[in-house]
Amino acid sequence: MRVGILSYPMLFQRDGGLQIQVRETVAALNRLAPCAGRPLQVRLVDANHDRLADYDLIHVFSAINGNFRIVEMASELGLPVVLSPLLSPGWNRATARRAELADRLAGRLTDWMVQTSYAQTKRALQLASLVIALGEAERDAITQGFGVVPEKIRVFPNGVNPHFFTANGDLFRRETGIAGPFVLMVASISSYKNQLGLALALAGSALPVVLIGAAPRHELPYLQQLLALPHVSWLGSLEHADPLLASAYHAAAVVALPSQGEVLPLCVLEALAAGTPVVMTAQSALELPDSTFALRKVRWDDGAAQRLVIEQLVAEQPERARVQALVSQFSWDRVAAQIADCYHGHVQLHDASQPARRHHAV
Incomplete structure (x- = not known):
């Protein structure tokens, strides 16, 4: 199985927690011992040269910075999409109601030419096949703030080198x-x-x-x-x-x-x-x-x-x-093994419910 990892284009122009998370996740996934019948190849996608359709699954890190377009394209191609949204735990039903009101107001004032980041994030979460939260507080933010059903979410923390x-x-x-x-x-x-x-x-x-x-x-x-x-x-x-x-x-x-x-x-x-x-x-x-x-x-x-x-x-x-x-269990390799299980299980479920997928040009 070929897994493509993507985020926003300028991600690696700086260094921080998300950049480390992406690099360490990719490296740990590719360190996993190969299992019979479960080959796994994970790489960062060069969106300017690679075709999403050449992958079996797309994993998008961060639900902001226009990344909902990646999820839309992968979904259009019939690819299962795993999304690590990295959402603030401050989201709840009250903040969601205010954000929805702001989105409707912005749309009406601009004849629907402007869309808020809340609406884009919600779109990405709705289209994703599986959502990975870093903790229970983020899981709650995803369900209460964006209406995602709990069954669609898995919780895996970051690792520590x-x-x-x-x-x-x-x-x-x-x-x-x-x-x-x-x-x-x-x-x-x-x-x-x-x-x-x-x-x-x-x-x-x-x-x-x-x-x-x-x-x-x-x-x-x-x-x-x-x-x-x-x-x-x-x-x-x-x-x-x-x-x-x-x-x-x-x-x-x-x-x-x-x-x-x-x-x-x-x-x-x-x-x-x-x-x-x-x-x-x-x-x-x-x-x-x-x-x-x-x-x-x-x-x-x-x-x-x-x-x-x-x-x-x-x-x-x-x-x-x-x-x-307190953090002895926070291993990148352990996290990668859990994520890989999700990849394989979700691709099997997706393939069983979909007609044969054709590869299209992106």
Whole structure:
């Protein structure tokens, strides 16, 4: 079976959680041991040169940025489509009603020449044969916010690269000269991620804030605000495989992610894999049972609560091995095996219910 992986055209012009998820998923799927009668070949589709009709199944990552057109085309060709929508857990029936109202209003005001991203996302979810959510909170958002039946959804989390479990903070301390406890935040520099809120919350706390992440050109004024604070330092962007990134996770007293919303942030899983406790936004799909000793959730705009729980975790540093155990099951290979089972099962169901499919030019 040939599986084509797609997302929006500019995906790999930057690096972040989605890019890592796509790369790691493809690599892990192609590492799976071949099974008799279940061959699997997975590759990124070059939409400018490849034909979707040459694949047996299409897996689309992200339901935004015009990706509904990919789902439409694959469906038109009679291909089963798996969609990983990566939706904010903030979607519910109330927000859906407001979004539907806004879509109808935009349509009427423009003689139906304008369509909202909500309508496009809903279209992609309706056409997809199978939807993969990263957690129960995202599953709820998909069902309540977009009316997708629960039977159409599977829940598989992201994985964690093994090298984060064996990280050591010595490299970071040697390279940076930072010897004492500090708070680390790994995320692109932006007001949505809320680095400034974190920095202001920790002003005067004696805890330096170390930032790692790319700063887009339009966020440079925001970055300058951050760097004007004496307790904030920025290391720029680090490659995911850079040993300094894993070492930074291990060296930090706490990793923070007080952004306005997250689905299943890899930086949180990676920090826990390094044995470091995390304070993160309450607006997230990540749920780990019995994890409050090392994973605390607070509102993104509640700086006082962020400071309180960060200082608590610094003062009562949990045992590193116990923290790591929270994410020991998060393996890319394990996730890939589950996804591959879905591919094979769904193609068989799809083929059994469809007439013979002809290959068409895209």
